[in-house]
Amino acid sequence: MSRFEPLNAGNLRSDGRRPLELRSFSAELTTHPSADGSASVSHGLTQVTACVYGPREAKNRAQTMHDRALVNIEVEVAPWAGEVRRQRTKGDRRTAEFAASVKATFEPVIQTTLYPRSEIDIHIHVLQLDGGLLQAGINATTLALVDAGIPMLDYVSSLSAGLYHTTAMLDLTNLEESDLPSVTVAVLPRSGKVTLVSMETRLHVDRFEEMFKLAMEGGKVLRGEMDKVVRERTKVLARQMEGGAAQDEDRMETDDL
Amino acid sequence: MVEITIRKRQREEEIQPQKKFFRKTRKGRVIKVLRERYLRDDIGCGVRLCPICASPPFTGQSPSLPVQGTPHPSFPAGHHLLPDTNALLHQIDLFEHPSFQSSLILLQTVMDEVRHRSLPLYNRVRNLVRNADEWVKGGAWVFWNEFREETAVGRKEGESANDMNDRAIRTAAAWYASHIGLAHAASSPAPTVLLLTDDTASRQLASALSIPALSVRAYVAGLPNANELGDVLAAPGRVEDKEATERRAIYDEYLPAGTLDAGVAGGKLYEGRFNPNQYNYLEGFINSAALVRPILVIGRRDLNRAVAGDLVVVELYPESEWKAPGDEVVDQDLTLAADDADDSDGEEGGEAEHRLAAQEERDARDVGKRNPLEKHPTGRVVGIRKRNWRAYICHLDPSTLSSSATTSQSQQVVFATPVSPNLPRIRLRTRQAPQLVHQKIVVSIDKWDVDSRYPEGHFVRALGQVGSKEAEQESLLLEWEVPYRAFGRAILDCLPKEGDAWVVPPKTEDSIVWRDREDLREMIICSIDPPGCQDIDDALHARRLPNGNIEAGVHIADVSHFVLPDNAMDTEAAARGTTVYLVDKRIDMLPSLLGTNLCSLRAHVERLAFSVIWELTPEAKIINVRFTKSVIASKAAFTYKEAQTRKDNLALTDPVSESIRLLNALAKKLRAARMAAGALNLASPEVRIQMESPESSDPVDVEQKEQLETNSLVEEFMLLANISVAAKIQETFPQTAVLRRHQPPPASNFELLEDVLLKRKGMKLDISSSGALANSLDTCVIADEPDFNILVRIMATRCMRPAEYFCAGSVSRETFGHYGLASPIYTHFTSPIRRFADVLVHRQLAAAINYTPLHASLHSRQHMERILNGVNRRHRMAQNASRASLEFFVAVALKGRAEREGAPAREKAFIIRAFRNGVAVFVSKLGLEGLVTFKREINFDPELYSVKVPSATGEVTLSVFDEVDVEISIEKDVNTQRGRVIE
Numbered sequence A: 001m002s003r004f005e006p007l008n009a010g011n012l013r014s015d016g017r018r019p020l021e022l023r024s025f026s027a028e029l030t031t032h033p034s035a036d037g038s039a040s041v042s043h044g045l046t047q048v049t050a051c052v053y054g055p056r057e058a059k060n061r062a063q064t065m066h067d068r069a070l071v072n073i074e075v076e077v078a079p080w081a082g083e084v085r086r087q088r089t090k091g092d093r094r095t096a097e098f099a100a101s102v103k104a105t106f107e108p109v110i111q112t113t114l115y116p117r118s119e120i121d122i123h124i125h126v127l128q129l130d131g132g133l134l135q136a137g138i139n140a141t142t143l144a145l146v147d148a149g150i151p152m153l154d155y156v157s158s159l160s161a162g163l164y165h166t167t168a169m170l171d172l173t174n175l176e177e178s179d180l181p182s183v184t185v186a187v188l189p190r191s192g193k194v195t196l197v198s199m200e201t202r203l204h205v206d207r208f209e210e211m212f213k214l215a216m217e218g219g220k221v222l223r224g225e226m227d228k229v230v231r232e233r234t235k236v237l238a239r240q241m242e243g244g245a246a247q248d249e250d251r252m253e254t255d256d257l
Numbered sequence B: 001m002v003e004i005t006i007r008k009r010q011r012e013e014e015i016q017p018q019k020k021f022f023r024k025t026r027k028g029r030v031i032k033v034l035r036e037r038y039l040r041d042d043i044g045c046g047v048r049l050c051p052i053c054a055s056p057p058f059t060g061q062s063p064s065l066p067v068q069g070t071p072h073p074s075f076p077a078g079h080h081l082l083p084d085t086n087a088l089l090h091q092i093d094l095f096e097h098p099s100f101q102s103s104l105i106l107l108q109t110v111m112d113e114v115r116h117r118s119l120p121l122y123n124r125v126r127n128l129v130r131n132a133d134e135w136v137k138g139g140a141w142v143f144w145n146e147f148r149e150e151t152a153v154g155r156k157e158g159e160s161a162n163d164m165n166d167r168a169i170r171t172a173a174a175w176y177a178s179h180i181g182l183a184h185a186a187s188s189p190a191p192t193v194l195l196l197t198d199d200t201a202s203r204q205l206a207s208a209l210s211i212p213a214l215s216v217r218a219y220v221a222g223l224p225n226a227n228e229l230g231d232v233l234a235a236p237g238r239v240e241d242k243e244a245t246e247r248r249a250i251y252d253e254y255l256p257a258g259t260l261d262a263g264v265a266g267g268k269l270y271e272g273r274f275n276p277n278q279y280n281y282l283e284g285f286i287n288s289a290a291l292v293r294p295i296l297v298i299g300r301r302d303l304n305r306a307v308a309g310d311l312v313v314v315e316l317y318p319e320s321e322w323k324a325p326g327d328e329v330v331d332q333d334l335t336l337a338a339d340d341a342d343d344s345d346g347e348e349g350g351e352a353e354h355r356l357a358a359q360e361e362r363d364a365r366d367v368g369k370r371n372p373l374e375k376h377p378t379g380r381v382v383g384i385r386k387r388n389w390r391a392y393i394c395h396l397d398p399s400t401l402s403s404s405a406t407t408s409q410s411q412q413v414v415f416a417t418p419v420s421p422n423l424p425r426i427r428l429r430t431r432q433a434p435q436l437v438h439q440k441i442v443v444s445i446d447k448w449d450v451d452s453r454y455p456e457g458h459f460v461r462a463l464g465q466v467g468s469k470e471a472e473q474e475s476l477l478l479e480w481e482v483p484y485r486a487f488g489r490a491i492l493d494c495l496p497k498e499g500d501a502w503v504v505p506p507k508t509e510d511s512i513v514w515r516d517r518e519d520l521r522e523m524i525i526c527s528i529d530p531p532g533c534q535d536i537d538d539a540l541h542a543r544r545l546p547n548g549n550i551e552a553g554v555h556i557a558d559v560s561h562f563v564l565p566d567n568a569m570d571t572e573a574a575a576r577g578t579t580v581y582l583v584d585k586r587i588d589m590l591p592s593l594l595g596t597n598l599c600s601l602r603a604h605v606e607r608l609a610f611s612v613i614w615e616l617t618p619e620a621k622i623i624n625v626r627f628t629k630s631v632i633a634s635k636a637a638f639t640y641k642e643a644q645t646r647k648d649n650l651a652l653t654d655p656v657s658e659s660i661r662l663l664n665a666l667a668k669k670l671r672a673a674r675m676a677a678g679a680l681n682l683a684s685p686e687v688r689i690q691m692e693s694p695e696s697s698d699p700v701d702v703e704q705k706e707q708l709e710t711n712s713l714v715e716e717f718m719l720l721a722n723i724s725v726a727a728k729i730q731e732t733f734p735q736t737a738v739l740r741r742h743q744p745p746p747a748s749n750f751e752l753l754e755d756v757l758l759k760r761k762g763m764k765l766d767i768s769s770s771g772a773l774a775n776s777l778d779t780c781v782i783a784d785e786p787d788f789n790i791l792v793r794i795m796a797t798r799c800m801r802p803a804e805y806f807c808a809g810s811v812s813r814e815t816f817g818h819y820g821l822a823s824p825i826y827t828h829f830t831s832p833i834r835r836f837a838d839v840l841v842h843r844q845l846a847a848a849i850n851y852t853p854l855h856a857s858l859h860s861r862q863h864m865e866r867i868l869n870g871v872n873r874r875h876r877m878a879q880n881a882s883r884a885s886l887e888f889f890v891a892v893a894l895k896g897r898a899e900r901e902g903a904p905a906r907e908k909a910f911i912i913r914a915f916r917n918g919v920a921v922f923v924s925k926l927g928l929e930g931l932v933t934f935k936r937e938i939n940f941d942p943e944l945y946s947v948k949v950p951s952a953t954g955e956v957t958l959s960v961f962d963e964v965d966v967e968i969s970i971e972k973d974v975n976t977q978r979g980r981v982i983e
């Protein structure tokens, strides 16, 4: 009988977080050395890996564009990933929508015009799912693209937000997602531009604005974390290139990336 | 700007999610559930000014526990009380008691378990916390132990969930002791944190960790007010009851939960709510979704401790053993008079009951054979899915007090008899028996063991003298769970700050109130209501248009302008669901400033309204309809009678009278069209209590309500408005629109009524459609007996299902229909002051016409379903409470009449049911139902629904639908009125 209580009387969410706290976040670059770039990201129990192949010569002649690169997204959800234990197929509506959202997010950000007549393939593997699929997919893809050295206008960082009565909450778990109206926002933190808003439910415009702003702010916080990971990785690479010699750390500009 | 942070997971939980388990869904799919948990160091202990938890971030609660806890003779430095789950669940009445003053620490673990076990109890605990200052003088604090680093525990290998929770409780108790110790280091000695548990093993484990622990009884015994508090303690559990094991079982043990699950899933067992027979507490029905006819359960043994409202599991007997419901009125007061409360196995007691049961058994089969229509699938209760025990209003049975005990203050065991006749008597221990004898009291059931004939419970509180209006009123509010507390501060703060000085602001360009509102102040609008109506929520107008058509409008108080979604007032209104009308009191859904003032469409006052305006042809065909927020100024507030007079006096040609005539003409046509479509004209007993004077609440007499043309006028336009609005919101919000439906009754519901009508009166009911039913009801008339037709309609109404609110997206489109009104779609829009569903509908309609955006909560179907379920329940309860109140006042009025006239009241009545030892009668003039039982041997014919009674002049045959004179006597403190047939 016990009904799920998204926010208890002590202002705590069902997993012990406060409304504006994000879940434990970790990211790793070059998880799949066979790909041109790869990254694995986890938000709490949600774990997603993205692999980037390309830019490479387009296989599919029909879709080749002579002024820019074609971006392909492929999604694979491990059958054991989600709450519902079933095979997700490529034809699955939700998976297809997810792929389309990721594509729509990155097409305007990747400098595709630098690679005419080629294609960039992005494979997303969902290993474990506890809410925030879209944000994890986008964040992993960003890092994988960085890892592959594909030039982008800006980092894309993404975060979900939900609303319980009048309280906005960030980074929803599966349990929260299924009970609350929610949005996922993808932002270019440097410019503050928003590239994607995906909403599951209709919302009051005032409330939406509040949630939206918070998700953007949260996105910037995540971007800081992603930055660190990339810098660590760059340091390791630099050290490897310099034969392990110590490097002047101050030389790295935070905003180089 | 707000601070957004990322939580780091605890190291040991880095790899493994906190919880990972597989769950099987109802459809049999396996689901993997992942949960993680973030542990924190900012969970406060709740002690005021705690130096360690000095500046906790906002937590939603402010620390309320006194620094020194509360005084206790055994703990000189003071103490805080930390109850475990069972202590809290079973002794909630103790904690709620006004004289209970200890400071309470409620652990999250405990709260979660309570919620899992009983939602109503959980809500009571939450109220306890919310009102900590008001109720529990020592304060109450919820400690979120499962999220604090030091107190969170994880499941150990092989540990049961219960054991883990108990360990969590001990861990938290130990943490509290050391935390409070640290906080007190320099100053005074630290108060004790006392674990309260009735589990002996738990106390032993606690003492091993040097955590002070006591049983509830031992704890209360040490309090200065032990005598007073001792009474509200729940009956001792089995563990402490040594004798229990030696007693003989009277009932069968319930089957294990797994067996029940499998049985129900496999179609071998049936699940449903238990409904006792109102005439016989020893039998009842279970409505199972899997069977068309309700399942009959007869006899104490087969009922197996089921109490009204419990969700039970039944096993069916083979069809050869199916029976008919009893044809005897069984009154437990009479049959059990000799039963001794202290004699707990009840073996000797209930002699009369044994005899009865045996005869019942024989007869049930006999009746079943003779009248197969009455035969039901019959079974026995083999398990309880969920108890639905609540607080019951009772009186102490004086006969169960031993003569020496009537003055004694020593603890004794007595029977409490619930006022509701179909509940078992409750055995309880009290030291206050002599004081309670003539009081109405609230009693809770604690348990019902296999070796105890009766459930065991405890005294909660006394309401007052039996028969006193205050006690009766409060008891019926409690009995029907009507929330009647005064509106709290937070709720009143949601009202306009101008209070009753609030007026519609002047019409200006930039006025927010006037934005998108039509100015209808000049329109000739009037209201028509019952006399003395204070909450006028509707007004009407009609006028001829130049093109020969008629414009008609319904204007409803714009309640949603004042009641905003999701604030304290809205939440309270949703919880109340409806205003409850008692004969001499109204329990408002909204604060009276709104209901009887700002939202009441009084005459000559500017008020905000939500208007539905139609263009109709003179034949009442709708040309178009529009909806708009408006400002109106009603020109007159009529009673039905005044409006009728006005309409009938053709000399009056003022616009208001003309408008009423126009409305009336349209209403007649609308009604005719509705009837032609098959709408039912159903009846319910409508009586009115006449009061001596408007100020006093002493009823003088009872009269039947008069129905005027103008009643029907208002009704027709309200129906029309509701239907128009329903269509509009359904179209705009197909998922979440709030609608109301009335499902067609299953044919089997009518079988008995059809048979009786045919056999007794040669009348036929055609139930093939609502139209056919309406027509055949019209033919059920007896010359010179206008009441007979009303009676048949009342009985037909009882065969119907109740109407209900639902969410448009929750059921299939084909089942939207309203059977009684013969409308394909319907909702409630016209009474937002007194019904919460209407408030929701107003919000949806406002969004549908783009007046305001729809609030987020109204987009969630789950949320809407939750609210509507609550509103449906409240609605039922409110109706019951109103009826009970009416019955009480009718009884008082009759008593008064009898005293004035020096003889018991006599009325004409119809027999509506025959039993082996009596008949049930319906007094239509009073809207009362009563029982007439015969002490003499009578001859009962179940086939012909009649009894033959020997009398001075020979034998008299009494059959269903016969009219008889009854003498009505009122029994003190019994809900059913009993009478004596004179002839």
Ligand SMILES: [Zn+2]
Pocket (backbone or CB within 6 Å): B044, B045, B046, B047, B050, B051, B052, B053, B179, B183
């Ligand atoms: Zn503290």
